[in-house]
Amino acid sequence: xxxxxxxxxxxxxxxxxAAARLFRRHGFGAAGVDAVMHEAGLTHGGFYGHFPSKDALxxxxxxxxxxxxxxxxxxxxxxxxLVRSYLAPAHRxxxxxxxxxxxxxxxxxxxxxxxxxxLTEAVDAQLDRLAELLGGGAAARQGALATLSTLVGALVLxxxxxxxxxxxxxxxxxxEGVGLRGPGAAQ
Amino acid sequence: xxxxxxxxxxxxxxxxxAAARLFRRHGFGAAGVDAVMHEAGLTHGGFYGHFPSKDALxxxxxxxxxxxxxxxxxxxxxxxxLVRSYLAPAHRxxxxxxxxxxxxxxxxxxxxxxxxxxLTEAVDAQLDRLAELLGGGAAARQGALATLSTLVGALVLxxxxxxxxxxxxxxxxxxEGVGLRGPGAAQ
DNA sequence: TGTACATCAGTGAACGCGCGTTCACTGATGTAC
DNA sequence: TGTACATCAGTGAACGCGCGTTCACTGATGTAC
Numbered sequence: 001x002x003x004x005x006x007x008x009x010x011x012x013x014x015x016x017x018a019a020a021r022l023f024r025r026h027g028f029g030a031a032g033v034d035a036v037m038h039e040a041g042l043t044h045g046g047f048y049g050h051f052p053s054k055d056a057l058x059x060x061x062x063x064x065x066x067x068x069x070x071x072x073x074x075x076x077x078x079x080x081x082l083v084r085s086y087l088a089p090a091h092r093x094x095x096x097x098x099x100x101x102x103x104x105x106x107x108x109x110x111x112x113x114x115x116x117x118x119l120t121e122a123v124d125a126q127l128d129r130l131a132e133l134l135g136g137g138a139a140a141r142q143g144a145l146a147t148l149s150t151l152v153g154a155l156v157l158x159x160x161x162x163x164x165x166x167x168x169x170x171x172x173x174x175x176e177g178v179g180l181r182g183p184g185a186a187q
Numbered sequence: 188x189x190x191x192x193x194x195x196x197x198x199x200x201x202x203x204x205a206a207a208r209l210f211r212r213h214g215f216g217a218a219g220v221d222a223v224m225h226e227a228g229l230t231h232g233g234f235y236g237h238f239p240s241k242d243a244l245x246x247x248x249x250x251x252x253x254x255x256x257x258x259x260x261x262x263x264x265x266x267x268x269l270v271r272s273y274l275a276p277a278h279r280x281x282x283x284x285x286x287x288x289x290x291x292x293x294x295x296x297x298x299x300x301x302x303x304x305x306l307t308e309a310v311d312a313q314l315d316r317l318a319e320l321l322g323g324g325a326a327a328r329q330g331a332l333a334t335l336s337t338l339v340g341a342l343v344l345x346x347x348x349x350x351x352x353x354x355x356x357x358x359x360x361x362x363e364g365v366g367l368r369g370p371g372a373a374q
Numbered sequence: 375t376g377t378a379c380a381t382c383a384g385t386g387a388a389c390g391c392g393c394g395t396t397c398a399c400t401g402a403t404g405t406a407c
Numbered sequence: 408t409g410t411a412c413a414t415c416a417g418t419g420a421a422c423g424c425g426c427g428t429t430c431a432c433t434g435a436t437g438t439a440c
Contacts, residue, residue: 045397232430236384
C-alpha cells in the first residue's frame with residue numbers, strides 16, 4: 001500500500017517523535033523498533049525504509065528531542081525561569097517529554113558513536129544557552145558547565161530514588177545551589 | 188561437582204563482585220547473567236543456586252558496589268579530597284570500579300523496586316557522608332543535596348560526551364562549582 | 375577413625391521469548407505517453 | 408485529460424541470535440553409624 005510522498009514524510013516524523021519519546025522514557029535498550037513503530041501507528045517492517053538501523057534512529061531521535069527542548073526553552077527569559085522549569089516535579093515526572101541529556105546521558109557512554117555525537121551536540125548547545133543567560137564570557141562558560149552538571153545530576157537523582165520526599169528535596173536544594181552561581185550572587 | 192561450603196560462599200562473593208563491576212560498566216540491561224558468571228569463573232547454570240533472579244542480583248550488586256565506595260571514601264579526610272577524587276579523570280574512566288550512583292542512577296528509575304531501593308539507600312548514605320563533611324546541620328544537608336547533584340551530574344556528563352576536552356572541562360568546572368559551597372566559601 | 379550413603383554446588387543442554395533485521399508481497403501513487 | 412505501467416511505502420511472516428530461566432545430571436562433600 002504505497003502512500004503519498006507527503007504522507008511518507010509525515011510518517012517519518014511520527015516515527016522520530018515516537019522514538020524521541022520512548023527512548024527518553026524507557027532508555028535505548030528497553031524501547032524496541034517494534035514499540036516505536038506501533039506508537040507511530042505503523043508496522044515494524046516498514047521501519048527500514050526510513051532508517052538504516054536502530055542506532056541511526058537513536059541518533060536522529062536525540063537530535064529531535066533536543067530540537068523540542070530548544071522550542072520549550074525559548075519561553076524562558078532568564079536563568080531563574082529556566083532553572084525553575086528544569087527542576088520542577090512536572091519535568092521530573094515526564095522524562096519522555098523532557099531534557100534528553102538527563103534522560104539518556106547515562107546510557108550515552110555505552111551507545112554507538114553517532115548517538116554519543118548527537119548527545120554531545122545537545123550538551124554543547126545547552127552550555128551555550130546557559131552561558132548566554134549567565135552574561136557571557138569565560139566565567140559564564142565555567143558557570144554554565146557547573147550549572148548544567150547540577151541540573152542534570154539533580155534530575156537524574158530525583159528520578160532514581162524511590163522516596164518522594166527525598167526526590168523533592170533534591171530538586172529544591174539544587175534550585176538553591178545553582179542560584180548561588182546566578183548573576184548578582186556572592187562570588 | 189559439589190564444592191566446600193566455604194568455597195561456595197567465596198563463589199557467591201565472586202559473582203557479586205563481577206556483577207557490581209559489569210553492571211556499572213555496561214548497565215543492567217547490557218550485562219547478562221552469562222557474562223557475570225563467566226567473569227566469576229563459573230558457568231551460567233549455577234547462578235540460580237545463589238540468587239533467585241537477575242533483579243535480585245542487581246539489587247545485591249548495587250549494595251556491594253556501594254560498600255566498596257565506603258571503603259574508598261574512608262581515605263578522604265575532608266570534602267576537598269573527596270571531590271578531587273570523585274571528579275578525577277581516573278574515576279570517569281573507570282565506571283566499573285567507581286560510584287554506583289553515577290554509573291547506574293540513570294538506569295535505576297526503570298529497574299525493579301528492589302534495585303531502586305538499594306540505590307536510594309546508597310544516595311541516603313552518600314548524603315549523610317557529605318553533610319558530615321560540610322559540618323552537619325540543616326544547611327549542611329541542603330549543601331549535601333546540591334553537592335551530590337553536581338558531582339553525579341558532572342561525572343555522568345563527562346562520560347557521556349565524546350569530546351575529551353569538553354569532558355575534562357566539565358570535571359574542572361564542577362570542582363570549582365562545589366568548592367563555592369564548601370566551608371569557608373562566600374555565602 | 376572408617377565406611378556408606380544422602381546431599382547439593384556446579385555443569386551444560388534446552389526452553390520460550392523478544393529483539394533487530396530481512397524479504398516476498400500488496401496495492402495505491404507517480405509518471406510516461 | 409485519460410490510460411497503462413513502473414515505482415515504492417507499508418505489511419506481516421520469517422530469520423538468526425542472545426537473553427533469563429529451567430532441569431536432568433555429576434561427583435565431591437557432609438553426615439550418620
